[in-house]
Amino acid sequence: MAYWENADHSWTQDSKRLINTPSQKNKELFFYIQEVGYFKAFQPYYTERENLPSFLMKFTLSGSGKLSYLGKEYVLEEGTVFLIDCRHYQHYKTISKEPWEMDWIHFYGGNSIPLFQEFIKDGSSIFHTKTSPKENVIHHLVHRLIQEQEAINARTEFKSSILIHELLNELILQKYELDFAVEDIPDFVIKLKEFLNNHFKETLTLGDLENRFHLNKYQLNKEFSKYIGIPPIEYLINKKISYAKDLLRYTSSSIKDISLEIGIENFAYFSRLFKMKTGMTPTFYRRQG
Structure with missing residues (x-):
């Protein structure tokens, strides 16, 4: 089936959205960014799509949103993370009166598929972090990825791939509470x-x-x-x-x-x-x- 998408782009002027077009070489070698950003999205912001070859991670920093995915609905409050396969139908939107503030990244390549399978092995696409969102490693990794895209050079794709891998590892560690000290x-x-x-x-x-x-x-x-x-x-x-x-x-x-x-x-x-x-x-x- 063909990819399709509907959306309302109601976000603040200080929001960021960076779109990347990786080379074929980078697609073959690396984890790669498709899009990455930081949004403060107010109602009626929403996106619905299907059949996009991409994985999407969103991390709620404040406000709240709602996700419909694989026949389930999730309220996305402060500290909530979701990671989904965008080939499946999804619909997410702002539901709070204040803007839904979030970090997000669309990515693909590398070992994305087996790491995604490891993330969802408990049957859930979401989890709630334990630390303050803006102090969380997940938040800092996404912003490092944004910074890499804002200052592209010959090392950007290499460093971005490493950061995406680190991000996926961190998601799994935090979801399954493996981020413990010896x-x-x-x-x-x-x-x-x-x-x-x-x-x-x-x-x-x-x-x-x-x-x-x-x-x-x-x-x-x-x-x-x-x-x-x-x-x-x-x-x-x-x-x-x-x-x-x-x-x-x-x-x-x-x-x-x-x-x-x-x-x-x-x-x-x-x-x-x-x-x-x-x-x-x-x-x-x-x-x-």
Whole structure:
């Protein structure tokens, strides 16, 4: 289907809208800006569109707006962020009496699609930030991108790509509350990680870890995943596979012995697991090394 758009451009004179036309080379190499800006948009400001190959992020600084997207409606209050795929129908508008003040960016390219999928893995396109909007890293990153577009030079596309990537990472970190300090990691998570590092050659289940650490296995799984990035059993498997890689490359041990060394008695299962994790059989990996 063809792209279409309807809109009312009711925004203040101090609003900014910068449109970029990247070269084909930049499209192939980088994350790239399509448009970026800062708006104070008053009623009856709105936009509705469909089938635009672009991702759109808006961050509400003050006032409020309303988004209709994928059959749902969201009120966009101060501190609210949305990130959407503009190929799907969307409609957003100002609903507050005062202007809806926002940072925004249309972008594409690079790893936009998988990072967008990571952002929406919980089924939601929005979240609410915890810090004051104008002190938030998201706000500062968008304004750095605006500054780059206002003073274009030979490095602009390189720097803009890095900033877009940083922005997407920041959106994911803040949405899933991963922007924590190392000292915030609970002691039991640190101890569990150390235990897995020291005992990865053993055969362990989530039930074994539950009994050892005297915590509900669901809590163990949730908290370890939050702070380490993956569940404890997946972490254990990754340690086993990493060690198996080392043995395959730098020793002459048989594949069966390596399987037993890392605590997997079923040689066929080890081969399937290794291929699932690396895309190669143990034999092929050894030959490539």
